[in-house]
Amino acid sequence: MSAGRGRAAGVGPSGAAPAVFGPTLGRGFFDRHPAEVARDLLGRCLFSAVGPEPVVVRLTEVEAYAGEVDPASHAFRGPTVRNEVMFGEGGHLYRYFIYGMYWCANVVTGPAGTAGGVLLRAGEVVAGHELARLRRPSARKESDLAAGPAKLTAALGWNAVDSGPRSGEDLCSTTGPARLLAGTPVAPEQVVAGPRVGVAAAKEVPWRFWVDGDPTVSTYRRHVPKKTPGRGVD
DNA sequence: CCGCCGATCCTCT
DNA sequence: GAGGATCGGCGGG
Numbered sequence: 001m002s003a004g005r006g007r008a009a010g011v012g013p014s015g016a017a018p019a020v021f022g023p024t025l026g027r028g029f030f031d032r033h034p035a036e037v038a039r040d041l042l043g044r045c046l047f048s049a050v051g052p053e054p055v056v057v058r059l060t061e062v063e064a065y066a067g068e069v070d071p072a073s074h075a076f077r078g079p080t081v082r083n084e085v086m087f088g089e090g091g092h093l094y095r096y097f098i099y100g101m102y103w104c105a106n107v108v109t110g111p112a113g114t115a116g117g118v119l120l121r122a123g124e125v126v127a128g129h130e131l132a133r134l135r136r137p138s139a140r141k142e143s144d145l146a147a148g149p150a151k152l153t154a155a156l157g158w159n160a161v162d163s164g165p166r167s168g169e170d171l172c173s174t175t176g177p178a179r180l181l182a183g184t185p186v187a188p189e190q191v192v193a194g195p196r197v198g199v200a201a202a203k204e205v206p207w208r209f210w211v212d213g214d215p216t217v218s219t220y221r222r223h224v225p226k227k228t229p230g231r232g233v234d
Numbered sequence: 235c236c237g238c239c240g241a242t243c244c245t246c247t
Numbered sequence: 248g249a250g251g252a253t254c255g256g257c258g259g260g
Contacts, residue, residue: 138254
């Protein structure tokens with residue numbers, strides 16, 4: 001059982017909100033450069049109202065993507081059907097399907113018109129462990145429940161199988177299926193920065209941020225170019 | 235611990 | 248057509 005940590009700090013923006021887990025982040029939080037937002041997201045909490053009980057994950061690893069000026073960003077070549085929400089108002093969810101079987105989640109940053117985003121890479125499950133374990137049967141340790149972008153969305157139920165929140169969902173909402181809670185920011189001296197995982201372009205840009213020494217941070221993998229299809233031809 | 239490999243299908247050129 | 252902001256399993260040092 002263990003239903004989360006008691007401590008219902010006052011909170012309660014105006015009216016709604018289940019105060020147990022604290023308030024959601026305000027819109028203004030996301031109106032900054034993605035790298036700045038990314039750093040500030042460590043220690044904050046993702047709240048999922050998908051399924052029979054809530055699941056809450058405390059963020060320990062994130063990556064910033066700077067839209068049109070960042071060759072590693074999905075928005076680098078301009079708006080498309082998939083990435084259009086990245087060009088909209090900050091604080092919304094950008095969810096995408098990858099490798100034919102996984103889902104990853106981003107928080108959109110900046111004002112409408114710019115295309116920043118922060119990939120939610122990993123975190124620590126702080127509530128709803130039971131449900132998270134059911135959704136992540138291959139995880140052997142607690143620390144591996146959300147130790148990767150696709151693992152994190154799976155633990156939260158933010159995928160198609162669980163009818164999770166789609167791109168465009170407002171994470172500032174106090175009633176929606178996907179929310180971003182204020183939590184407790186991580187002290188600057190505990191934040192480490194390094195190159196982003198698995199990206200082919202701009203591989204040296206240090207826009208991956210994580211909590212120093214935290215066991216829930218995913219292991220780094222460099223980009224592996226696809227196998228050359230042996231030149232059959234002739 | 236590290237590296238390689240296959241799975242699987244949507245998206246953009 | 249080709250490749251991808253991944254994961255998990257397997258084999259070697």
